[in-house]
Amino acid sequence: MRVVTNLMNVAPEAIADIYKTRWRIETFFRWIKQNLSVPVLFGTTENAVFNQIFAAWIAYVLLKWLYSKTSEGRVFNKLSFITFQRQWLKANLPIDWRIAVVLKTIENYKGYVCLILDNQHS
Template structure:
């Protein structure tokens, strides 16, 4: 997990990665660096990315699309192209351009040096990268990290990992004890009773007005995280 300042270019981080021969690298248009792309290709590896809007490409030939339909997307173009600009010498290779229409109706363009895989396979590879974006969205929606407790990378990592571990433990408890309320609501309720005791099957119920027996009261100076 690399955490960088907001003013650090993504391509700068990408160039620090050790390239493995035969590996496939999937990244977004923020990692646009022709020298790095060339290094990946020269190592016998594959990259799949999205070109920037100002990237000029010349059509070399159209490729037949044997199977256009993928899982949630449709391949509408498969062609071989080359870079047309003063920087063409920095990317001296035949490239493959795919245009993919998603279920939402919008179309995205993919660029790769893979001339062997089918168009659907390449589209599937890039679709898999979307899980990273879903992870970031999940972190924002579920972990409820409103502010970071520290400003350095190590402090941010520790806070993220601690929040993810706590969430995972709550999911395990909710599953083993067959808690039926939504996990986010369950998390909020557990947080309310961190310093007290409450049976899990009544955690979402109002507290009793006249309890039949005295309630166990924890010391205000003692933390307790107890499941019954």
């Protein structure tokens, strides 16, 4: 591999490390664009970029968690995570998946619902 550079006082190993680091950054941003649905960063400040990436990351983690909880033990109608995500965003999930999402939500928030009902009657 040959690399052309104007950094004459830097060792070749250091230049190779710089390019490896840059390549890791590029692959990280490619993953963000593909998986977090962030094709364009709307802000130009550091805070705006971090807020947009963190919001997308939180949505991704929640969808991944919901997918894993509702797909446990399913033999029929298997969906990939990407298909699940697209169908979720379109509000077009198959009926058995919608039922599983509702049941999982009720199961996870049973204690909270009882607590809220008790507080309303107090």
